[in-house]
Amino acid sequence: MIKDLLYEQVARIGKAVSSPKRLELLELLAQGEKTVETLASELSADIKLTSAHLKVLKEARLVTFRREGKYIIYQLAGSDVAGLWVSLRQVAEEHLLELKMALGQMVADPAKLSAVGREVLLEQARRGEVFVIDVRPPTEYETAHLPFARSMPVAEIEQRLAELPSDVEIVAYCRGPFCLLSDEAVALLAAKGYRVRKILDGVSEWLAAGLPVEQGKS
DSSP: OHHHHHHHHHHHHHHHTOSHHHHHHHHHHTTOOEEHHHHHHHHTOOHHHHHHHHHHHHHTTSEEEEEETTEEEEEESOHHHHHHHHHHHHHHHHHOHHHHHHHHHHOSOGGGBOOSOHHHHHHHHHHTSEEEEEOSOHHHHHHOBOTTOEEOOGGGGGGGGGGSOSSSEEEEEOSSTTOOHHHHHHHHHHHTTOOEEEOSOOHHHHHHTTOOOBOSOO
């Protein structure tokens, strides 16, 4: 009976992450704390459904919340929860052909993917050989971002082209492999004549690999 109870407790986590929308919530919250309204908007779901999903995650102790005036603000219960999301996704990518095919369709132009490893990219950014841009919302950038990255949300890129170098390659990233914001940035900048690629990593992947991240504004 004790052994069954142990497995049952671990299974609570499995049940909590058995919903695609709840997995997406974990990915969003891995970028930083967010209000229920913001999460609902990102999910393209109504607040009632979003709150129901958050309740399941809260009951599994994967997220916590606090109240600030009329707003309820959620965050991950720990950095290990972001690591759980990365591990789940990586296992799925390794073993599910359907996921591999779907990811292949997302990356319509493999030539737009950066071919260098994380450590090499970090060193290139340090030396100014590439210009890394974080195309997520500013609040997510301030919570954590890749070293040497400049905050440049997709919606602001066209108005901030003067800030981008024309003599080095630009590397864009967003929330991880499932995020399409970097694809938008690559398409926009390529159309303007910039040399630009994207990486599939986000902050969670960077941390899971044991690499440093930074906090604060650009």
